[in-house]
Amino acid sequence: MNTFYKKNKLTPIINVSGFMTKIGASIAREENIKAASEILTNFVNIDELQSLASKKISKLLKTQSAVVTASAAAGLTESVAATITGNDLTKVYNLPNTNGLKNKVLIQQGHLTNYGAEVGQAIRLSGAKILKCGSKNSCKRNQIIDKIKNNRKSITCAMYVVSHHCSDYDSLDLREFIKICKKFKIPTIVDAASEEYMEDFFTLGADIGLFSAHKFMGSLTAGIVAGKKQFIKNVYLQNLGIGRGMKVGKEGIYSSIFAVENWYKRNIKNDLIQQNKIISFWIKYLKNKNYSGIDYEIIPDPTGNKINRLRLIINKKRSKFTAQSLAHYLEKNNPSIFVRDDLIHLNHFELDTCNLKRNQEKIVMIEMDKIIKKFKTKKLKNNINYQAYKKYSLKNWFEWPI
Numbered sequence: 376m377n378t379f380y381k382k383n384k385l386t387p388i389i390n391v392s393g394f395m396t397k398i399g400a401s402i403a404r405e406e407n408i409k410a411a412s413e414i415l416t417n418f419v420n421i422d423e424l425q426s427l428a429s430k431k432i433s434k435l436l437k438t439q440s441a442v443v444t445a446s447a448a449a450g451l452t453e454s455v456a457a458t459i460t461g462n463d464l465t466k467v468y469n470l471p472n473t474n475g476l477k478n479k480v481l482i483q484q485g486h487l488t489n490y491g492a493e494v495g496q497a498i499r500l501s502g503a504k505i506l507k508c509g510s511k512n513s514c515k516r517n518q519i520i521d522k523i524k525n526n527r528k529s530i531t532c533a534m535y536v537v538s539h540h541c542s543d544y545d546s547l548d549l550r551e552f553i554k555i556c557k558k559f560k561i562p563t564i565v566d567a568a569s570e571e572y573m574e575d576f577f578t579l580g581a582d583i584g585l586f587s588a589h590k591f592m593g594s595l596t597a598g599i600v601a602g603k604k605q606f607i608k609n610v611y612l613q614n615l616g617i618g619r620g621m622k623v624g625k626e627g628i629y630s631s632i633f634a635v636e637n638w639y640k641r642n643i644k645n646d647l648i649q650q651n652k653i654i655s656f657w658i659k660y661l662k663n664k665n666y667s668g669i670d671y672e673i674i675p676d677p678t679g680n681k682i683n684r685l686r687l688i689i690n691k692k693r694s695k696f697t698a699q700s701l702a703h704y705l706e707k708n709n710p711s712i713f714v715r716d717d718l719i720h721l722n723h724f725e726l727d728t729c730n731l732k733r734n735q736e737k738i739v740m741i742e743m744d745k746i747i748k749k750f751k752t753k754k755l756k757n758n759i760n761y762q763a764y765k766k767y768s769l770k771n772w773f774e775w776p777i
Contacts, residue, residue: 387710390730391739394569394590396491398713402730403630404593410633411595411626424628425611432635433601438577438584440607443628447568447587447598448490448497449621450610451534454564454583454600455480456501456617457609458532467616471502479506479526481533481561483514483547488540494566501617503531514546516555523559530561537567537576539677539717553580562606571680573601582606588627591680591729594634597627647681653728653736654685660740666747668694674725684715684725691722696750696757698722699764704746704755712739720761 380387394401403411425442432441444450459476460466466476480498484507487495495505508514508522523530533556535549547555549565556563562582567573569590576584583602588594600610614622654673661671668690676682689698702724705712715725726739749755759767 389710389712389735389739391726391728392713392715393727393729394587395713400587400589400596401591401593402732403589403595404634404637406637407592407594407630407634411630414625414629419625421625421628424625428628428632429607431632432599435574435635435639436577436584436601437574438601438603440604441599441601442607442611443588443623443631444598444600444610444618445621445623445627446596447566447585448492449618449623450585450598450600451494451497451564451566452500453610453613453618453621454585454606455498455503455532455534456613457583457606458562458564459501459503460609460612460616462609462612464612464615467612470613470617471500473502473504477529477531478503479529479531480504481506481508481519481522481526481530481556482536483507483519483552484509485511485514485546486534486536486538488536488538490538490540490568494534494536498534506530509546512545516547516551519547519552519555523555523561527559532562532564532582535563535565535581537565537570537678549576549581550579568598569680570678573599577602583610588631588634592631592634592638595627595630597623597631599631599635643681650683650728653731654683656736657685657726657740664744666694668692668696682727682729684727686723686725688723691758696747697759698724699761700750700755700757700759701743701746703759703764703767704749705743708742708746710738710742712742716764719764 377387388398390398428443429441433439444453456470459473459478460470480503482505487493498505506522506526509518535552553563557580564583564585565576565581566585567576568585568587571591573584573586581602583600583606586599588597588599600607658671661669670688672686674684674686689701691697698719702714702716702719705714715727746755750757
């Protein structure tokens with residue numbers, strides 16, 4: 376066992392869920408830790424440091440300006456606030472009071488997702504009101520245009536969320552959404568917290584883009600807000616108002632600079648080779664075991680990141696246990712194994728390779744095999760359903776401190 380877990384009496388974790396805040400998002404990369412250590416022992420003018428970050432990060436993202444925030448979620452709230460206040464300090468000081476101001480945020484209803492907290496709440500924290508368009512699984516071009524025309528004087532910005540959590544079936548893609556907003560001169564904010572190809576959103580015409588520095592890029596905890604200078608300057612101004620409670624430390628800012636720089640230097644080919652090697656091992660293991668009622672398939676990332684995952688599909692009639700039971704006991708295991716369970720109500724979950732340490736892919740299969748054997752001998756509960764699974768997931772929140 377890692378001595379860190381033993382020393383602190385914490386449960387060891389193997390992460391096959393991806394970049395999830397619940398378990399610490401990611402492993403910080405060595406070069407980013409080094410950068411943070413360097414600045415932690417020095418005082419620095421934060422305005423100067425943010426200017427340095429803006430210069431270096433915006434160049435790599437091929438946009439005009441950038442600012443580092445406490446997180447992508449904080450950046451979302453501050454970005455909406457920036458479109459409401461502009462550079463008017465009185466308005467900045469008065470938030471979240473937006474009476475008499477343009478304060479509505481246009482968003483497709485299928486994009487009001489929950490990433491651990493609701494996107495809508497992050498919007499409302501700025502004092503903005505949500506202007507929903509369409510239904511959860513459908514949004515047409517004419518619906519957005521009609522919504523804009525009927526609320527033209529009160530819309531401050533439009534929000535587009537790029538996430539596997541979104542319901543994108545029969546809704547507008549980003550290119551079309553931006554095109555409509557530009558026609559009506561509405562600034563567009565793109566929430567792309569967990570996306571690899573950050574510069575692509577500006578190529579499509581986004582005015583503001585939101586990204587996580589500590590997920591794919593392995594920075595210390597921080598978010599990046601980038602885009603047109605006229606908006607980013609006003610995002611930074613929010614630190615004099617509601618952004619004060621969301622402030623980012625010097626170590627987050629400095630490590631984010633290195634995180635972005637190193638991200639664009641990475642060897643993508645080697646990453647893909649390693650990813651495919653692990654998935655091939657899992658498939659070979661499952662073929663050899665030939666579990667009844669467990670099927671599998673390779674699934675590409677739904678938002679276009681260069682990631683493949685292995686989906687395990689559980690047929691409870693054949694397997695004699697549910698997908699929820701298997702995922703639950705993997706998490707309760709020691710080591711605790713967190714799977715990607717967004718679609719577990721459909722009786723399947725996925726295994727992500729991105730954050731595995733050496734030989735952990737083998738441990739995942741070995742521990743899963745032990746649990747399946749316990750189902751067969753009825754030592755573990757094999758019929759946990761979706762409702763019970765979600766209840767277990769919330770349990771720690773209500774029983775904290777553990």
